[in-house]
Amino acid sequence: MSLNPDIAAAKIITEEQLAKFIVDATQEVFSTMVMMDAEDEYPLQEPVRRFKCSITGMVGFAGIYSGVISVHCPVDLALKITSNMLGIECDEVNEDLNDAIGEIANMLGGGVKQVLSKGGQDVKLSIPTVISGEDYTVNSLSDIDCVVIPFKIGDDKFLVGLTLKKED
């Protein structure tokens, strides 16, 4: 998976720079709002499309760029994340879990938006969407427009993916 060259050229930013930005934004969100340290394992060795017992939070972009930033997380780790964020024990998939993972996607989306749109008016963010299930797949329309960063917290792993397309 790699970033579309048009996007890198338009923003004078390489895929590695964008990956570093996503890593920095993710680590900032986790250290300040989740109180967990997320260690990046970039680059991703193999594309991951199938998720088991997982939850995915997504926020879309629209405007001069379109795309989606997504957080894919095993439910066990998502429960720990939600418990840390809320300061209460969360032990089941419920509204708190969905909201917490959606809010993480939202904060990461805000961070990426700042790179794409200095003023903030020409790229709009969607309200977060969250899906979860025992076994599901997430497919991008084009792998060449994606950058995916693997992270680990202790022995648990999660992914942050960014799909971008520059609109004409």
Next chain:
Amino acid sequence: MANVLIVDDSSTMRKIISRSLRQAGLPVDEVFEAGDGIEGLNVLSSGKTIHLVLSDINMPNMDGIEFVKMVRASGNNVPIVMITTEGGEEIIKEAIESGASDSIKKPFTPDKLQEKLGGLL
């Protein structure tokens, strides 16, 4: 001690902000919550005494900028600080021009809340 209204569509974020206000050592008494601008207006018009409003921008039904405009149009001068992922200069400028007092970008630390809100409470 001050009463604070938190307007954010994320219940997680409302809880984090509420907890962070106390971690920051700010003199907060009651915290009221609203899930969007419309609910926020309802709280403000309910007769409760609110000393500070913290509002998200990107929300369904009524976003934070429209909320600020409606509050100011009602003649209410309560300080409103935007707490948002929307860190773009133009959006923040629009919020300030609409009547917001200041802005804080998510993610934030309790120290950042103390720095930004200490003078308002």
